Amino acid sequence: MARITVLGECMVELSPEGEGLHRMGFAGDTFNTAVYMARLGDAVAYCTALGKGDPFSDGALAAMRREGLDTALVREAENRLPGLYAIVLDENGERKFHYWRERAPIRDLFSQHTADQLIAAAKASDLVYLSGVTLAVIGDIGRARLKDILAYVHSLGVAVALDFNYRPALWASPEAAREALDGVVPSCRYVSLSSEDSRPLYGREAEDLAAEWAAAGGEVVARDESHAVNVHTPEGRIANPAPARVKALDTTGAGDSFNAAYLSSRLAGLPVETAVARGHDLAAAVVTCKGAIIPKASMPIWSRG
Numbered sequence: 001m002a003r004i005t006v007l008g009e010c011m012v013e014l015s016p017e018g019e020g021l022h023r024m025g026f027a028g029d030t031f032n033t034a035v036y037m038a039r040l041g042d043a044v045a046y047c048t049a050l051g052k053g054d055p056f057s058d059g060a061l062a063a064m065r066r067e068g069l070d071t072a073l074v075r076e077a078e079n080r081l082p083g084l085y086a087i088v089l090d091e092n093g094e095r096k097f098h099y100w101r102e103r104a105p106i107r108d109l110f111s112q113h114t115a116d117q118l119i120a121a122a123k124a125s126d127l128v129y130l131s132g133v134t135l136a137v138i139g140d141i142g143r144a145r146l147k148d149i150l151a152y153v154h155s156l157g158v159a160v161a162l163d164f165n166y167r168p169a170l171w172a173s174p175e176a177a178r179e180a181l182d183g184v185v186p187s188c189r190y191v192s193l194s195s196e197d198s199r200p201l202y203g204r205e206a207e208d209l210a211a212e213w214a215a216a217g218g219e220v221v222a223r224d225e226s227h228a229v230n231v232h233t234p235e236g237r238i239a240n241p242a243p244a245r246v247k248a249l250d251t252t253g254a255g256d257s258f259n260a261a262y263l264s265s266r267l268a269g270l271p272v273e274t275a276v277a278r279g280h281d282l283a284a285a286v287v288t289c290k291g292a293i294i295p296k297a298s299m300p301i302w303s304r305g
Helices: 029-039 055-066 105-112 115-123 132-137 139-155 174-187 195-202 206-215 254-267 272-287
Strands: 003-007 011-016 022-027 043-051 074-077 084-089 095-100 127-131 159-163 190-194 219-223 229-233 236-240
Touching: 003 029, 003 115, 011 055, 022 029, 022 055, 029 043, 029 127, 029 132, 029 159, 029 254, 043 055, 043 105, 043 115, 055 074, 074 105, 105 139, 115 139, 127 132, 127 139, 127 254, 132 139, 132 174, 139 159, 139 174, 159 174, 159 254, 174 195, 190 195, 190 206, 190 254, 195 206, 206 219, 206 229, 219 254, 229 272, 236 272, 254 272
Parallel strands: 003 043, 003 127, 011 084, 043 074, 127 159, 159 190, 190 219
Antiparallel strands: 011 022, 084 095, 219 229, 229 236
């Protein structure tokens, strides 16, 4: 069992449920990954900010606890509501998101949450996990503080993992996003990115960046549009072909679940090839269900033991 601290935002999710109807749940890129890591047997603490006393914040907190997440690092803000997003799907199950999060409390996470508490939790962890969305929504002050915290825990030997997950609408400019991400990458043992992330940010393919960052000591997962995954390590490149296609109902959470299975497997000492295969298995299960968090009964067989 690995000890993992995850930082990010849990939002109210509205997913399509028939003509003119939506089902309400709770999700968010790093929250999804945290839930799946916990289901895979890891001890996961989730660091975020919610409102206080409203049914949506209370519902998010209850969802975390049902999934076995440690909520000691959740901060509650009076008179604030969590962010909300709605999913729109096309005929192939590909999703588009619409967000309402301008006053979400996650934007003030570091004004409510002392760095000392996060540092203490991170120092006791085997892994600290975040995403480009995390960096985008915590603002300039939060990014500066978090950059220093990650550099510090990295110097102590704690692994840091970053999923680029670049969302242009969350950033003032690609340059601002690149500066923030470049500030964190040197502290990371694990990095996950696709060319959809790297092209608008760097004008380069993910494979090229992955090779450079791996040469500096990281383990970089480069995801291709074909769903092939090439993992670059200081020892070289490990190619993993695309898995068999499945009929996607909703692709929300596919990458988040892949990251969960991959990192959980690597922290358990499994080889890269097994970690990638398990990542694909979990992502395949996720895309055949609606919403980002699937029923536990739909988890892959190997994950239930």
